Amino acid sequence: MNNKFMQYLEDFLLPIADKLNNNRYLTALRDGFMVALPLIIFGSIFVVIANFPFLDKLIGEEAFATYQDLLGPASAATLSIMGTFVIIGIGYKLTEHYGGEAIYGGVVAFASFLILTPQVLDGVEGVIPTAVLGAEGMFLGIFTAFISAELYRFFVGKGWTIKMPAGVPGAVSKSFNALIPITFTLTAFLAVRIIFSFTPFDTVQNFIYTIIQEPLTVLGSGLPATIIAVLLIQVFWFFGLHGQIIVNSVFDPIWYALNDQNLTAFQAGTELPNIVTKQFVDSFLVGMGGSGMTLAVIILIFLIGRSRQLKELGKLGAPAGLFNVNEPIIFGLPIIMNPLVLIPWLVAPVIITVITYFAMSTGLVPPPAGIIVPWTTPPILNGFLATGNAWQGGVLQAFNLFIVMIIWWPFLKILDKNYYENEQKEETKSE
Incomplete structure (x- = not known):
């Protein structure tokens, strides 16, 4: 890699990264995800174990269903509701930054989010949908945590607290000190919920998903629409929003219909009519380590990583990444709100989409x-299975992984260098 290009990237990206890393909100966001990381990794491991490919064929569907039911709580209690831990972590870390009682900042953030969350599921009152406690509710949760922590700090700073006399146990005194600030903070979020209940959106969640999803409905199939869909998935993930849930909810009906047309043609032995299908996206993009094809990042970590942080992350993320579960990398690298990885995160999937499309349209590789x-x-x-047991499908996936590694190499090198130098500084301070 050209040294001048590497130097240019460092000169351009590192000052931006330094400024953003010193931003209290982004620091709280990063540290909040670190709070959730052990739970995310635990859940990711059991997602893989519970979904080993073709296990249902080996032990039978009934036994496989029982097997999944037994292991399901491991991921349901961690990965499926990871937004819960991130929200608490952000509220905790931001309040800690201000020198306040951090635990109250964490719990008020989560309580504020729950106030905004409709507690109805399939017409049953008093039930919180777990989907909104996971990646689906992450976007709203992040900003709720920021705002609630700021409101809590504001009310504490105004001195609107209950001062207990000397001799009262510390835990009791702190609890009463937090009572009024928490009350005012939660009341503000209750007012927001009430206001939205009189709008066509009904809830804040509906408002967010409506303004995001409606523009996507004008898109159709084909390469341009697929590029836009893939790019949007990456953009949403960068800002902490589950891109696949949002984009797939719009495109899945189209992609599945195209998939069925190809399956019918394949079974009849006729020419496959479509290139872009559900399996085009799932196998040749998501199916290479998860969203953003982060298996290539894990491989690079083993090849060029020097910092302890990345080396340990590679070890933890590799088993899950091999089976296309990449939450450990998304939240551990991290990818969310990290300017050092924004370019490869956005560019690599788009390039791979174009390469895959043209490889299939020119006949080099059979379509799904x-x-x-x-x-x-x-x-x-x-890739081999998705193309009807064609060896070209597996070769194309291997080639695509190599391309992603090339794209990521300079950026991961800079990130690794940044982490390594910070680790060296910390070691020097501790000596």
Whole structure:
């Protein structure tokens, strides 16, 4: 890699990263995700174990269903509601930054989020949908945590607290000190919920998803629409919003219909009519380590990583990444709100989409045959099966991983260098 290019990237990106890393909100965001990381990794491991590809064929569907039911709580109590831990972590860390009682900042953030959350599921009152406690509710949760922590700090700073006399146990005194600030903070969020209940959106969640999803409905199939869809997935993830949930909810009906047309043609032995299908996206983009094809990042970490942080992250993320579960990398690198990885995070999937499309349109690789391959199927095998057992599909996935590694290399090198130098500084301070 050209040294001048590397130097240019460092000169351009590192000052931006330094400024953003010194921003209290982004620091709280990063540290909040670190609070959730052990739970995310635990849940990711059991998602892989519970979804080994083709296990249902080996032990039977009934036994497989029982097996998944037994292991399901591991991910349901961690990965599925990871937004809960992130919200508490952000509120805690931001309040800690201000020198306040951090634990109250954490719990008021979560309580504020719950006030905004409709507690109805399939018409049943008093039930909190777990989906909104996970990645789906992350976007709203992040900003709720920021605002609630600021409101709590504001009310504490105004001295609107109950001062207990000397001799009262510390835990009791702190609890009463937090009572009025928490009350005012939660009341503000209750007012927001009431206001939204008189709008066509009904809830804040509906408002967010409506303004995001409606513009996507004008898009159709084909390469331009697919590029836009893939790019949006990456942009949403960068800001902490589950891009696949949002984009797939709009495109899945189109992609599945195209998939079925290919399956019918494949079974009849006729020419496959479509290139872009559900399996095109799932196998040749998401099916290479998860959103953003982060298996390539894990491989690079093992090849060029010097910092302890990245080395340990690679070890933790590799088993899950091999089966296309990449939450450890997304939240551990991190990818969310990290300016050092924004360019490869956005560019690599778009380039791979174009390469895959033209490889299939020119006949170098057969289009997806319409076969739904389990999403946890490792790369190479995934591409082979998706194209109707064509070896070219596996080769294309291997080639795409190599391209992603090339794109990520200079940026990961800079990130690793940044982490390594910070680690050296910390070691020097401790001596």
